[in-house]
Amino acid sequence: MRTAILAALLFAAPAPAAADGADAGGRAGADKLYNDSLYQQAAAAYEELLRALPGDPYLLYNAGNAQFRVKRPGRALLYYARAWRTLPRDADVRYNLDFALKSTGQSLVPEGVPPFLHRLYYSASDREIAALASLAFWALCLLGAGAALRPALKDRLLPAAGASAALLLFFCAWGAARLSAPLRGAAVVVQHEATLRSGPNETFNAYAALPEGRVVKIIDDSREDFWEVGVQKEGIKGWITRDELERI
Amino acid sequence: MKPGKALLALSLLFLSAPVRAGLTVAASVDRHEVDIDGSVRLTVTVSGDTANVPEPEIPRLDAFNVYSSGRSQNISFINGRVSSSVSFTYVLEPRYIGKAVIPPISVFTGKEKFLTRQIEIAVRGTAKRPQPQPRPAPRPGAPAAPPAGGQRAQGSSGGTKVPQGAEEAPIFMVVEADKDSAYVNEQVTMSVKFFTSVPLTSNPQYVPPSLKGLLAEDLPPVRTGETVLKGRRYSYSEIRTALFGLQDGQAVIGRSKIIAQITGDNFLDPMDPSFFQKFFSMSMGQGRAHEVTSEPLSLRILPLPEGAPPGFKGAVGNYIVSASVDRKELKAGEALTLSVSVSGRGHLNTVTAPDLPETGDFRYYDTASSYSLTKHDDIVGGKKVFTTVMIPRSEGRQVIPPVKFPFFDPGTKRYHTAETRPIEINVLKGDPSARAYSFVGANGGGGEIKPISSDIRYLSRREGLPAPARLALLLTAFPAHNAVPLLLLLGALGYARLRDGALADPRRLRWRRAFRAAMKRRDEALKAIEAGDNPRAVGVLYDALTRYLSDKSGDDIESFTLKRTLEHVRKRFPATGEFSLGEIRTLWEQLEFYHFSSSSITKENATDLVNKCAVLLEILEKEFDGK
Numbered sequence: 107m108r109t110a111i112l113a114a115l116l117f118a119a120p121a122p123a124a125a126d127g128a129d130a131g132g133r134a135g136a137d138k139l140y141n142d143s144l145y146q147q148a149a150a151a152y153e154e155l156l157r158a159l160p161g162d163p164y165l166l167y168n169a170g171n172a173q174f175r176v177k178r179p180g181r182a183l184l185y186y187a188r189a190w191r192t193l194p195r196d197a198d199v200r201y202n203l204d205f206a207l208k209s210t211g212q213s214l215v216p217e218g219v220p221p222f223l224h225r226l227y228y229s230a231s232d233r234e235i236a237a238l239a240s241l242a243f244w245a246l247c248l249l250g251a252g253a254a255l256r257p258a259l260k261d262r263l264l265p266a267a268g269a270s271a272a273l274l275l276f277f278c279a280w281g282a283a284r285l286s287a288p289l290r291g292a293a294v295v296v297q298h299e300a301t302l303r304s305g306p307n308e309t310f311n312a313y314a315a316l317p318e319g320r321v322v323k324i325i326d327d328s329r330e331d332f333w334e335v336g337v338q339k340e341g342i343k344g345w346i347t348r349d350e351l352e353r354i
Numbered sequence: 355m356k357p358g359k360a361l362l363a364l365s366l367l368f369l370s371a372p373v374r375a376g377l378t379v380a381a382s383v384d385r386h387e388v389d390i391d392g393s394v395r396l397t398v399t400v401s402g403d404t405a406n407v408p409e410p411e412i413p414r415l416d417a418f419n420v421y422s423s424g425r426s427q428n429i430s431f432i433n434g435r436v437s438s439s440v441s442f443t444y445v446l447e448p449r450y451i452g453k454a455v456i457p458p459i460s461v462f463t464g465k466e467k468f469l470t471r472q473i474e475i476a477v478r479g480t481a482k483r484p485q486p487q488p489r490p491a492p493r494p495g496a497p498a499a500p501p502a503g504g505q506r507a508q509g510s511s512g513g514t515k516v517p518q519g520a521e522e523a524p525i526f527m528v529v530e531a532d533k534d535s536a537y538v539n540e541q542v543t544m545s546v547k548f549f550t551s552v553p554l555t556s557n558p559q560y561v562p563p564s565l566k567g568l569l570a571e572d573l574p575p576v577r578t579g580e581t582v583l584k585g586r587r588y589s590y591s592e593i594r595t596a597l598f599g600l601q602d603g604q605a606v607i608g609r610s611k612i613i614a615q616i617t618g619d620n621f622l623d624p625m626d627p628s629f630f631q632k633f634f635s636m637s638m639g640q641g642r643a644h645e646v647t648s649e650p651l652s653l654r655i656l657p658l659p660e661g662a663p664p665g666f667k668g669a670v671g672n673y674i675v676s677a678s679v680d681r682k683e684l685k686a687g688e689a690l691t692l693s694v695s696v697s698g699r700g701h702l703n704t705v706t707a708p709d710l711p712e713t714g715d716f717r718y719y720d721t722a723s724s725y726s727l728t729k730h731d732d733i734v735g736g737k738k739v740f741t742t743v744m745i746p747r748s749e750g751r752q753v754i755p756p757v758k759f760p761f762f763d764p765g766t767k768r769y770h771t772a773e774t775r776p777i778e779i780n781v782l783k784g785d786p787s788a789r790a791y792s793f794v795g796a797n798g799g800g801g802e803i804k805p806i807s808s809d810i811r812y813l814s815r816r817e818g819l820p821a822p823a824r825l826a827l828l829l830t831a832f833p834a835h836n837a838v839p840l841l842l843l844l845g846a847l848g849y850a851r852l853r854d855g856a857l858a859d860p861r862r863l864r865w866r867r868a869f870r871a872a873m874k875r876r877d878e879a880l881k882a883i884e885a886g887d888n889p890r891a892v893g894v895l896y897d898a899l900t901r902y903l904s905d906k907s908g909d910d911i912e913s914f915t916l917k918r919t920l921e922h923v924r925k926r927f928p929a930t931g932e933f934s935l936g937e938i939r940t941l942w943e944q945l946e947f948y949h950f951s952s953s954s955i956t957k958e959n960a961t962d963l964v965n966k967c968a969v970l971l972e973i974l975e976k977e978f979d980g981k
Contacts, residue, residue, distance in 0.1 A: 137813055143714030143747075163823075164814040174810055177718070192823055198811045205810050237826035240836055247839030251846035 145175035163192040179319035180296035187354045194228040210319035239277035246270035293351040300350035306332035377402040381470035394446040401439040417454035418446040421574035426726035445574040448477040449557040535654035539670035540764040542597045549588045555615045564608035571596040596734045599655030607651040669761035671700015677774035697737035707740040711755040719743040868905030872898045888960040889952035896945045
């Protein structure tokens with residue numbers, strides 16, 4: 107009952123990332139530019155809107171579309187991936203992310219993985235998994251407290267508390283497994299071409315050129331000028347200047 | 355190393371794959387037998403599934419002088435995949451008679467090395483070769499194929515400025531450029547001439563100069579001829595190279611070298627101490643090695659003038675452009691290939707794709723390029739074709755606007771803009787069930803149809819966060835709130851423990867709390883003394899003693915007499931000593947005394963009672979614990 111009341115209160119709360127009137131107007135303007143095929147201007151307009159609402163997933167999705175139209179697959183991928191992180195069940199976001207990945211020689215669904223399994227695995231966002239784990243924790247604690255305070259209800263409450271504990275373990279395991287997802291802890295090449303070097307400065311040999319849009323795993327981001335990254339598809343790793351990458 | 359890093363490194367190791375797979379390399383020659391004064395055309399073809407194939411590395415060939423003759427590239431989209439084939443052509447001029455070998459030629463992708471097969475060439479002597487002189491130099495007088503250059507040079511030195519005193523030497527060389535200044539990317543033709551008035555036993559070896567700030571393209575074949583300088587008859591060979599300045603400033607042509615084997619005219623004295631050294635240095639009948647070196651040459655590379663038109667990307671030369679499409683009628687949603695061809699004189703290596711006109715009528719996809727290099731009349735040029743896959747956005751008659759290609763012409767010293775003609779195409783209504791585009795080869799040939807998804811999906815009209823995401827955000831925004839249920843659980847468990855333990859046995863609870871309660875009363879008595887209320891302090895102390903004994907014994911001591919209390923304590927706690935019992939008696943009696951004569955109590959008396967009571971309670975606490 108308490109959980110239901112809490113959920114109702116939260117649903118009734120205003121959306122924190124909802125656009126206000128001015129933003130809605132700006133978004134309509136950006137949409138119009140896009141519809142008029144003025145993609146460069148539309149991309150700039152979406153970028154401006156994103157400065158105010160960096161977490162709005164639908165705005166990120168639209169910005170990704172504009173970047174894709176102006177042939178900037180790196181930024182398009184970046185925005186699609188960020189939108190997908192919040193909206194993993196949104197069919198349009200998933201489709202466009204997959205489309206952009208394929209256009210750069212990559213794929214959202216790893217080879218050999220059934221698509222339905224991939225959809226199931228990504229049926230909740232990381233934040234939703236954390237929220238579900240939190241709810242299971244609340245339920246476990248409250249049911250345990252109820253059983254302690256009301257011995258007469260102990261036999262009825264303890265099985266429910268056990269189920270809550272099992273759910274808590276499941277959500278924690280799911281969230282932990284998602285830490286190694288391909289787009290987690292990853293960055294994307296946003297410049298026309300990124301040079302992969304054998305060390306963290308310009309004097310080291312450049313031994314590979316990564317095209318724009320290539321997703322790389324961040325291994326070490328402790329330096330300000332160079333990041334150490336791994337390129338899983340080719341099985342290589344090296345250093346790339348920070349300016350050529352954007353963290354997803 | 356962190357575990358995460360180790361796992362990643364391990365996964366990268368297992369995922370290792372070559373950068374370029376499917377690369378093929380082949381080498382071929384136009385003939386396997388050649389006269390000493392002829393030449394062999396070597397072609398190395400590198401094919402792969404990438405637009406940029408690596409260049410072959412020609413190994414050191416002692417038996418030949420090697421000149422790059424050009425390259426041609428063909429790139430195509432077949433079944434949606436890019437593949438290209440590049441042919442690199444070289445002219446080989448033999449240096450010795452006999453069997454010569456072209457060792458395997460390698461192509462290195464950065465990870466893998468591909469090798470061609472070894473090729474054998476039989477070099478024959480020429481029947482027509484004039485003997486014995488004066489036709490020495492790189493077999494001068496027997497040109498491989500001297501079309502224009504040869505004619506221009508035949509019978510004269512071609513206007514070469516011979517260095518002072520050099521023409522008196524039997525062998526010398528001259529390096530010169532056709533201009534001493536040029537714009538960036540403008541061609542400068544360098545000529546290396548080798549003069550000899552003595553017979554050579556083999557074709558000489560040419561070591562090209564090092565170049566600073568310049569790119570080079572060989573201009574084969576070698577020109578040969580004869581000339582008379584100061585009454586002395588010379589044969590000469592001329593090697594030409596096209597040079598292109600990389601950036602404005604000073605460029606340098608370094609020293610070049612020619613090593614020739616001339617007929618030995620020195621008699622070897624068997625008694626000479628250096629006989630064996632001289633004998634073997636003669637290369638067994640190849641004659642005496644003679645080396646000549648040129649002086650360095652400087653060139654001034656000029657920057658391009660101001661006023662470049664929009665879209666100018668550094669192309670220098672004289673070009674024309676044309677555009678074509680693979681078909682002029684197609685259905686909506688299908689793709690067509692636009693080929694923009696740039697041809698003319700200039701360094702096509704540096705020519706990049708012209709900007710395609712930005713209209714809303716077409717979507718452009720990636721552009722690939724192929725080019726073929728020509729060197730007619732010693733002018734580097736050729737043709738570069740940029741191929742772009744494009745899809746019309748709407749049905750009806752559509753026009754591909756002119757493609758503009760700005761370039762700088764060093765001949766007129768002005769910028770020009772060449773442009774293609776507009777191309778009209780007819781876009782028919784698309785087949786709703788069709789989801790495939792036809793990507794045809796860049797050369798216009800037919801390709802297989804590859805089904806791909808049509809396009810990205812349209813903009814989203816929604817705003818903000820959906821309800822589940824909002825709920826998740828609120829639930830996870832403050833992780834500290836998870837402490838609330840944990841505290842509730844801990845509180846409930848603590849209460850339950852208390853309830854099931856202490857509250858179920860009140861006598862035990864009273865026992866445990868007796869001393870603490872008595873100490874609180876002692877503190878209360880002290881406060882009363884401080885407040886000057888000594889009678890109240892005495893009353894509080896009386897309560898402290900009697901209630902302590904009640905809590906410990908579980909009986910109501912307050913209603914007992916002193917005698918009964920002592921008996922009860924002795925019986926209930928046998929370990930209690932006589933001293934403690936005596937102290938209880940004394941304190942009890944004093945408290946009763948002051949209780950009934952409260953006017954006689956002083957602060958000192960009250961304080962003394964408090965201290966006595968505290969000491970007694972501590973003694974009793976220890977003795978009662980031991981029972």
